[in-house]
Amino acid sequence: MNVIVCVKQIPDPALPGELDPSSNTLKRDGKLILDESDSYGVEMALQLVDAAGGGEVSLVSMAPNGEVSGLRTALAMGAAKAVLVSDPALAGADALTTAKVLAAATKQLGEADLIIAGTESSDGYTGTVPEQMAEVLGLPSVTFAKTVAVDGDTLKVDRQTEAGYDEVTCSLPAVVSVTAGVVEPRYPSFKGIMAAKSKPVENVSAADLGIEAVSWAQSITNVEDAPAREAGEIIEDDGESFNRIVEFLDELKVI
Amino acid sequence: MAIDNIWVFAQVADGEPTSGTLELLTKARQLGGTVSAFVAGDASGAAAALGDHGAAKVFATGDLEGKLPGVAVASAMKAVIDGGDQPDLIMFPQSYEGRDVLARLSVKLDRTVLTNSTDVAVDGESVVVTTPVFGGTKLVSTVFTGERPYLAAFRPKSFAAEGGAGAAGEVVDAPVPDLGASGGASVTAVHVEEHSGPKLDEAAVVVSGGRGLGDAEKYDMIETLAKALKGAPGASRAIVDAGWVPYSYQVGQTGKVVKPTVYIAAGISGATQHMVGMKGSKNIIAINKDKEAPIFGIADLGIVGDVHKVLPQLIAALESRG
Numbered sequence: 088m089n090v091i092v093c094v095k096q097i098p099d100p101a102l103p104g105e106l107d108p109s110s111n112t113l114k115r116d117g118k119l120i121l122d123e124s125d126s127y128g129v130e131m132a133l134q135l136v137d138a139a140g141g142g143e144v145s146l147v148s149m150a151p152n153g154e155v156s157g158l159r160t161a162l163a164m165g166a167a168k169a170v171l172v173s174d175p176a177l178a179g180a181d182a183l184t185t186a187k188v189l190a191a192a193t194k195q196l197g198e199a200d201l202i203i204a205g206t207e208s209s210d211g212y213t214g215t216v217p218e219q220m221a222e223v224l225g226l227p228s229v230t231f232a233k234t235v236a237v238d239g240d241t242l243k244v245d246r247q248t249e250a251g252y253d254e255v256t257c258s259l260p261a262v263v264s265v266t267a268g269v270v271e272p273r274y275p276s277f278k279g280i281m282a283a284k285s286k287p288v289e290n291v292s293a294a295d296l297g298i299e300a301v302s303w304a305q306s307i308t309n310v311e312d313a314p315a316r317e318a319g320e321i322i323e324d325d326g327e328s329f330n331r332i333v334e335f336l337d338e339l340k341v342i
Numbered sequence: 343m344a345i346d347n348i349w350v351f352a353q354v355a356d357g358e359p360t361s362g363t364l365e366l367l368t369k370a371r372q373l374g375g376t377v378s379a380f381v382a383g384d385a386s387g388a389a390a391a392l393g394d395h396g397a398a399k400v401f402a403t404g405d406l407e408g409k410l411p412g413v414a415v416a417s418a419m420k421a422v423i424d425g426g427d428q429p430d431l432i433m434f435p436q437s438y439e440g441r442d443v444l445a446r447l448s449v450k451l452d453r454t455v456l457t458n459s460t461d462v463a464v465d466g467e468s469v470v471v472t473t474p475v476f477g478g479t480k481l482v483s484t485v486f487t488g489e490r491p492y493l494a495a496f497r498p499k500s501f502a503a504e505g506g507a508g509a510a511g512e513v514v515d516a517p518v519p520d521l522g523a524s525g526g527a528s529v530t531a532v533h534v535e536e537h538s539g540p541k542l543d544e545a546a547v548v549v550s551g552g553r554g555l556g557d558a559e560k561y562d563m564i565e566t567l568a569k570a571l572k573g574a575p576g577a578s579r580a581i582v583d584a585g586w587v588p589y590s591y592q593v594g595q596t597g598k599v600v601k602p603t604v605y606i607a608a609g610i611s612g613a614t615q616h617m618v619g620m621k622g623s624k625n626i627i628a629i630n631k632d633k634e635a636p637i638f639g640i641a642d643l644g645i646v647g648d649v650h651k652v653l654p655q656l657i658a659a660l661e662s663r664g
Contacts, residue, residue: 104476111482181454182445212595213457218412218445227526228412230442233589246410247589248438250355251535255410258526268583304454304488313474313481316621316640321633324647329655332627333663335643339625341547341571341604342660 088139088237090132091193092166093204093217094125096150096157100209111307112179113210119150121157124205126164126272128265131235132203133165133273139237143167145199147192149185151178155288162283163275170195174292174301181303182211186219191296193224195289201242202262206231221262228262229255233269345464346375349429349491350397351415351443357387361544362435364395364503366496370433371396371507373464378429378511380419382411382439385513393511395503400511403518408528412442414518419443420450422516423491431469433462434495444495456484457495458595477614478621498543498599499622535588540574542591547573548602550593550620551581554609554630554649558586563653564608570660576600578610594619609649612637629653 096119098104105114132144146161146169153173162169170192177188193202202224207214221228231247242257247266257263275283293301322328336342348370353360359367363379370377378399379385379392385402392400403418423429432447434440436458448455461472468485471494475482486492542548549571551564561581568575576598577591593600595618605623610616612628612635620626621640628641629652638644645652 106475106480182457183448183452183454186445186449207596213455214441215445215448215455215457218442219449221524222413222416222446222449225522225524227524228442229410229527230412231438246529248532249590251533251588251590253529253533254531255527255529257528258523261526266589267579268585304486305456305484306487307482307484308470309483311481313478315479318639319642319644321638321641321644321646323633324645324652326651326655328645328647329652329659332643332645332652332656333659335625335627336571336604339604342663 088136088142088200089145089198090136090142090201090203091145091147091196091199092125092128092132092161093189093202093220094129094146094148094157094161095122095208096120096148096154097122097208097210104210106310110179111310115151119154119157121160122205122209124207124209124267125161127267127269128203128205129161129164129166130270130272131265134270135201135235135237145169145196147189147196148172149177149188151175153290158288159283160275162286163279164273165279168287170289170291172291172293172296176293176301180301181305182213182215183219184301184303186216187223188293188296188298189216190220190223191298192291195291195296200259202260204262204264206264206266217262217264224262226260226262227257229257230264232263232265235263235265235269344375345373345430345469347427347429348373348375349378349380349432351432351434351440352379352381352388352392352397352400353435353437353439354381354383354385354388359388359391360435361503362437362498364391365499365501366433366435367392367395367397368504369462369501373462375430380415380516382406382415389513390510393509394505394507396507397511398508400513401516402513403516406518408530409518409521409525410442410527410529411439412446413521413524415443416446416450417521418516418518419447421519423451429491431490431492431494434493436495436497440495444493448493451491453491453493454486454488455493455495459494459496460500462494462496474618477617499601535590539569540572542574542576542593543598543600545574546603547571547606548576548593548600548620548623549573549606549608550576550578550610551608552578552610553580554611555581556650560650561586563649563657567606567653567657570657573602578613578616607637608653610637611635612639
């Protein structure tokens with residue numbers, strides 16, 4: 088079985104985010120890393136291909152400046168190859184444009200049985216791209232998957248809901264978005280890291296994918312600081328601080 | 343061209359519209375013009391409440407027969423729009439179903455989307471949407487620049503729900519057209535993991551636990567304290583991902599948004615992902631042994647201490663008060 092995983096390369100979330108003052112979009116010009124929430128999809132794909140006893144895991148990604156460091160991490164985990172869409176015309180692209188581009192990029196990799204994505208990226212978190220890709224490709228989709236299994240040509244998913252979870256079956260090919268925690272992502276081995284250096288990464292532009300006249304119908308008009316919440320009373324526990332909590336709850340009349 | 347026709351994607355659970363749906367209807371009617379609700383499923387029981395919050399018309403797909411709402415409802419919406427009803431703006435609750443319908447519809451109509459938003463205003467010819475970024479420290483205003491309808495999803499509790507708008511909405515059938523291959527997903531079983539006591543996003547007191555609890559069994563302390571305060575237990579994403587508690591307990595950007603009278607964060611450092619879901623609480627109490635933890639930056643009362651000592655003492659003190 089062949090699985091394509093959508094991976095995003097993002098600025099290190101441990102560093103404070105910044106907006107580009109000229110465009111008011113997120114600054115993404117430094118070194119990028121694999122979005123941790125995509126490592127679950129990569130792991131899930133590797134396990135499904137392994138269970139199927141054949142096939143391979145491929146990657147699609149969209150990033151500025153031909154950035155591949157995050158892709159190399161996913162290749163080191165065991166993915167076989169990648170298509171990277173890197174095009175200055177796509178800087179600041181909205182989710183719909185991103186979905187169209189990634190959907191077109193999957194076609195570069197031939198027929199896939201399954202396309203996996205995270206539920207939302209850790210930097211932009213619009214959260215619509217997997218479902219939008221499914222619509223562009225005319226495929227069924229299951230979002231918020233917490234378990235995924237393949238049984239013949241049917242996909243079985245436990246899908247997170249507000250109240251619990253639903254069991255869902257879905258025909259293949261399909262698009263699935265997986266939650267964090269769906270599987271435990273492996274750490275790349277030294278051998279994997281070395282092998283990843285020579286795995287193929289095809290670098291393409293939007294025009295190469297047949298996508299012309301890229302634009303999106305939204306424009307940022309203002310960015311301002313939100314009203315900040317002030318810190319209150321901070322005390323070190325001396326063995327009696329629970330009394331202060333009781334007092335506080337009492338003042339608020341919740342006890 | 344003013345905004346004179348607004349649709350709200352209406353979610354109905356156990357015959358009642360969800361609170362997020364009623365919040366959006368209230369906001370929609372404040373923006374002006376005609377407001378319609380678009381219900382996934384049967385609307386007969388919900389039309390009165392939907393109308394009371396502003397929906398003059400209630401489109402209803404009827405039973406989805408196990409189909410996931412995303413593609414089914416988006417297809418039904420597209421059919422009504424193709425049939426001549428032209429909304430200027432469609433508002434979605436930021437929920438699993440809301441996000442899926444929004445995403446499918448955006449491709450069908452070739453429209454951009456704005457999500458995770460907290461406010462919307464009409465400014466002359468423009469529709470301006472406000473979205474918090476960087477954990478809510480900055481507010482971004484965005485205008486739509488293309489063709490209508492504009493599509494946006496709003497976080498729960500962004501607006502206050504107010505009834506009294508009018509009579510039950512007129513129910514109009516909006517059947518789901520043939521979905522072809524894209525309708526290949528079906529629900530075969532439904533599992534509910536709700537705990538007893540008040541609902542997490544409605545409770546006056548929420549007690550949440552995080553990694554600082556050390557291991558899964560210690561979460562009992564959170565449940566016990568929540569019960570003693572007649573509140574609901576919640577959790578950080580870290581311990582949900584670790585499998586200690588079900589996802590339905592999660593407070594944060596990808597979980598529930600809560601605004602209780604009192605929020606107690608025990609052993610939670612305050613990752614951005616978590617703070618987004620609880621910083622609107624009226625009062626915040628934090629207990630954490632790391633005095634540098636970001637949660638102390640927004641706490642009204644912060645206890646720098648070990649949750650394993652403070653929580654049992656607090657529970658005992660509350661229980662002794664009866």
